[in-house]
Amino acid sequence: MMHKALRFPGRQRRAFSAVVDTLKHKIQGLAEKKAPQLTALRKEHGGKVLGETTVGQCIGGMRGITCMISETSLLDPMEGIRYRGRTLQDCMDQLPKAPGSKIGLPEASFWLLLTDEIPSDAEVKALNEELHKRSALPESVVKTIDSLPKDTHPMTQLSIGLLALQPTSEFGKAYRSGTLKKNEYWVYTLEDALSLVAKVPILAARIFRNVFMEGKHIPSDPSMDWAGNYAQMLGVSDDALFKDVTRMYLMLHADHEAGNVSAHTTHLVGSALSDPYYSYAAGVCGLAGPLHGLANQECLRWLKNTRQELGGKEPTVEVLTQFAKDTLASGKVIPGFGHGVLRNTDPRYVIQRQFAQDNFPNDPLVKLAEVCFQAIPPVLEATGKVKNPWPNVDALSGTCMQYFGLDQEDYYTVIFAVSRALGCTSNLVWSRMMGLPIERPKSVTLDWLSTKVK
Numbered sequence: 046m047m048h049k050a051l052r053f054p055g056r057q058r059r060a061f062s063a064v065v066d067t068l069k070h071k072i073q074g075l076a077e078k079k080a081p082q083l084t085a086l087r088k089e090h091g092g093k094v095l096g097e098t099t100v101g102q103c104i105g106g107m108r109g110i111t112c113m114i115s116e117t118s119l120l121d122p123m124e125g126i127r128y129r130g131r132t133l134q135d136c137m138d139q140l141p142k143a144p145g146s147k148i149g150l151p152e153a154s155f156w157l158l159l160t161d162e163i164p165s166d167a168e169v170k171a172l173n174e175e176l177h178k179r180s181a182l183p184e185s186v187v188k189t190i191d192s193l194p195k196d197t198h199p200m201t202q203l204s205i206g207l208l209a210l211q212p213t214s215e216f217g218k219a220y221r222s223g224t225l226k227k228n229e230y231w232v233y234t235l236e237d238a239l240s241l242v243a244k245v246p247i248l249a250a251r252i253f254r255n256v257f258m259e260g261k262h263i264p265s266d267p268s269m270d271w272a273g274n275y276a277q278m279l280g281v282s283d284d285a286l287f288k289d290v291t292r293m294y295l296m297l298h299a300d301h302e303a304g305n306v307s308a309h310t311t312h313l314v315g316s317a318l319s320d321p322y323y324s325y326a327a328g329v330c331g332l333a334g335p336l337h338g339l340a341n342q343e344c345l346r347w348l349k350n351t352r353q354e355l356g357g358k359e360p361t362v363e364v365l366t367q368f369a370k371d372t373l374a375s376g377k378v379i380p381g382f383g384h385g386v387l388r389n390t391d392p393r394y395v396i397q398r399q400f401a402q403d404n405f406p407n408d409p410l411v412k413l414a415e416v417c418f419q420a421i422p423p424v425l426e427a428t429g430k431v432k433n434p435w436p437n438v439d440a441l442s443g444t445c446m447q448y449f450g451l452d453q454e455d456y457y458t459v460i461f462a463v464s465r466a467l468g469c470t471s472n473l474v475w476s477r478m479m480g481l482p483i484e485r486p487k488s489v490t491l492d493w494l495s496t497k498v499k
């Protein structure tokens with residue numbers, strides 16, 4: 046029996062690819078299982094109270110208000126993010142891997158986020174073949190990107206590139222045709238999600254080579270996995286571990302439930318039925334903020350500056366404590382520390398730290414980051430206001446990649462965005478499947494609040 050709560054197309058447009066058909070059937074199968082739950086929650090429990098909203102939350106960035114649905118992942122403040130119920134360590138252990146690698150493949154996490162299933166090796170291989178088929182950038186997009194001034198920030202270039210891809214949207218075309226039915230929205234969103242995920246590493250590598258490598262490009266290798274291919278197109282290192290560090294980065298940053306700025310923005314824009322290119326370009330603009338994704342660029346810069354100021358001296362906890370205090374005194378945040386919702390060391394940091402300790406423990410920036418791990422939390426704690434003094438993912442991601450020669454910190458958030466495309470577009474598919482409405486919370490004025498609290 047079909048449930049109205051979820052959007053099942055009556056007659057499915059057959060995809061030209063077996064793996065896309067498989068994905069559609071798996072998503073649809075999962076949606077059929079979830080349909081009674083969604084219907085009951087809407088119809089029988091729609092009036093139940095989840096919590097009250099305080100004036101502090103209204104002024105304070107809506108922290109702690111439970112008011113969004115995201116099926117792909119859920120965050121525990123102490124244990125961090127789980128992709129479809131699996132911790133990141135579970136994902137590292139359980140997801141298929143490239144030959145000789147210990148890293149769970151990020152494109153396998155895309156499959157997991159979409160379907161709630163760990164794909165087989167054969168399924169990931171087929172997905173990679175499909176992504177390669179969809180990966181070519183239209184000539185118009187190449188021209189647009191190549192014509193941008195080289196000093197345009199790489200994140201600006203990426204959002205321009207995503208918008209330049211927008212005319213290729215299958216969802217947009219189908220919607221404009223006037224024949225698209227609501228229960229078909231998710232199918233076309235999935236088509237766009239796959240194409241966007243296929244193209245984003247090609248676009249991102251092009252931006253890198255244009256800005257930092259005099260426009261000398263390295264062609265895509267269709268025999269490679271999604272992230273390994275991205276690493277080889279960046280072309281900064283032939284070390285097999287550089288492919289692994291890229292795979293790890295892209296797996297760890299894929300999703301962080303839906304309230305973070307990039308995911309929320311993507312969801313919000315998508316809720317107006319803007320297609321995935323519009324929606325994710327908007328999300329990317331949010332990721333470019335220094336309190337969110339750009340913190341990894343800021344953190345690497347902070348570490349490099351600190352190292353320069355140390356002038357060859359060994360970093361000590363005492364010296365780093367003073368550096369951290371100076372940063373606070375100058376009115377800046379310490380990038381890579383603190384979090385909106387986590388209340389413990391970010392498990393993404395823990396996994397990256399282990400990778401660095403296993404593979405390049407003597408790298409000067411790794412050593413410096415280790416001292417920061419000891420020195421900075423007490424400084425933040427001493428302010429009495431920082432709710433989470435522990436490191437987040439951004440505290441080490443740049444350090445791990447610079448070891449292999451990718452030390453252009455302005456580029457780091459683009460790598461984050463390549464990864465976040467997996468989670469944000471998976472969420473768009475599920476939002477359209479669940480028929481979620483346009484998002485429109487209530488805002489009020491200060492006078493309204495003052496009258497209310499009297």
Ligand SMILES: CC(=O)SCCNC(=O)CCNC(=O)[C@H](O)C(C)(C)COP(=O)(O)OP(=O)(O)OC[C@H]1O[C@@H](n2cnc3c(N)ncnc32)[C@H](O)[C@@H]1OP(=O)(O)O
Pocket residue numbers: 335336337338340373377378379380381382383384385386425430431432433437438439
């Ligand atoms: C992928 C990601 O997006 S992970 C986060 C990446 N961002 C960073 O690493 C930037 C540094 N960190 C921060 O700025 C913050 O911790 C955020 C933005 C991540 C979270 O912000 P909030 O939820 O407001 O944190 P919290 O409630 O603990 O903030 C309370 C106060 O402590 C300050 N604070 C929090 N973290 C830090 C920090 N790392 N350095 C200095 N001050 C901090 C806040 O600015 C705020 O000050 P205010 O009251 O004077 O405005």
Ligand SMILES: O=C([O-])CC(=O)C(=O)O
Pocket residue numbers: 300301304305306307385386437438
């Ligand atoms: O969850 C957040 O607010 C920020 C974050 O760590 C992410 O988006 O990866």
